[in-house]
Amino acid sequence: MAYNRTNKFMCYCSVGAALALSTGLRAQSPAAVPAPAVRTSSVVRADLRTGRLIRTVVVASSAGRDGRRVPEDTLKTAGKADFSSLRELVNREVDGSSVRHGIDPLLVHSVIRVESNYNPVAISPKGAEGLMQLIPATARRFGVSNSFDVHENIEAGVKYLKYLLDLFGDDRLAVAAYNAGESAVLRYGNVPPYPETVDYVYRVGKARDAARRNAPEAKPAEIPEAEPAAPVARAVEAYVDGEGRICMRTR
Numbered sequence: 304m305a306y307n308r309t310n311k312f313m314c315y316c317s318v319g320a321a322l323a324l325s326t327g328l329r330a331q332s333p334a335a336v337p338a339p340a341v342r343t344s345s346v347v348r349a350d351l352r353t354g355r356l357i358r359t360v361v362v363a364s365s366a367g368r369d370g371r372r373v374p375e376d377t378l379k380t381a382g383k384a385d386f387s388s389l390r391e392l393v394n395r396e397v398d399g400s401s402v403r404h405g406i407d408p409l410l411v412h413s414v415i416r417v418e419s420n421y422n423p424v425a426i427s428p429k430g431a432e433g434l435m436q437l438i439p440a441t442a443r444r445f446g447v448s449n450s451f452d453v454h455e456n457i458e459a460g461v462k463y464l465k466y467l468l469d470l471f472g473d474d475r476l477a478v479a480a481y482n483a484g485e486s487a488v489l490r491y492g493n494v495p496p497y498p499e500t501v502d503y504v505y506r507v508g509k510a511r512d513a514a515r516r517n518a519p520e521a522k523p524a525e526i527p528e529a530e531p532a533a534p535v536a537r538a539v540e541a542y543v544d545g546e547g548r549i550c551m552r553t554r
Contacts, residue, residue, distance in 0.1 A: 393421060393434070396454055400461040409518065410474065411461055413510035414481065417503065423453050435460030478507045 397415070401408040418436040419425040431438045432450035437459055442450050445459035467477035470485060479494040480487070482503040487495040494504055544550050 389423075392453055393423075393457070396457040397461075400458050404461050404465040406461055406465055406468065409511050409514045410478075410507075411457070411464065412514055413507045414460070414464065414478070415457075416510045417506045423456070424451055432456075475504055475508070479504050 393415075397408050397411050400406075401411055415421060415434050418431075419434050421434065423434050425434070425436065426432055427436055429438065432442070433456035434453065435456055437445075437447060437450050437456060439450075441463060442459060445462050447455045447459045450456050464477060464481060467480045467485060468474070471477050471480065471488065475494060476488050479500050483495045483497055483500040487497075487500075494501060540552060541549055
């Protein structure tokens with residue numbers, strides 16, 4: 304009997320330990336940890352050049368990679384059914400910033416098209432954000448507090464392009480540096496032989512050429528025709544000829 308009671312006690316202890324171990328494992332199981340809230344939204348936007356509608360699914364947590372929230376007003380603007388406001392906002396910001404910093408706006412538009420295809424809430428796998436895909440270091444360098452703000456993002460991107468254009472004095476090298484960094488261009492003295500950068504420079508150049516072809520031709524200023532001069536009245540004078548007659552003549 305003592306043996307049986309001891310055996311039963313050991314069995315109960317074993318079962319209890321197993322249950323406790325199983326419960327502990329379940330408590331620590333990743334499946335028991337609630338997943339972070341994830342929001343998905345279907346964003347329909349217009350291609351600013353062709354006007355065609357493009358629908359994409361955006362998966363975004365409540366906070367960005369560094370804890371910053373994507374502004375709700377930016378998401379609403381990006382997902383509006385009426386795209387005129389977003390298109391006008393981007394065009395206005397590109398035109399204004401390009402004039403302030405002396406850059407061809409078609410170059411800025413081409414960089415935006417290749418970088419984010421005009422998505423103001425785009426986030427790359429490397430953490431680049433917004434229309435011109437500013438990495439956090441570049442955003443801080445040019446005083447950006449919110450990379451998803453259209454004005455701040457475009458202004459910083461244009462400032463960076465202007466800096467690169469002044470540094471290299473060549474559009475291709477400036478575009479290459481925008482992608483790979485100015486140190487890489489300085490190291491090679493040319494477009495760095497990175498497949499991504501070579502392709503990037505080609506795509507920006509192609510987009511710029513297409514934009515130039517599609518841009519409305521500037522009409523030469525019309526010079527108004529000169530009005531015919533008004534006739535000038537000539538003075539009339541009287542004189543006496545050799546035979547004593549009084550005659551009239553103009554001067």
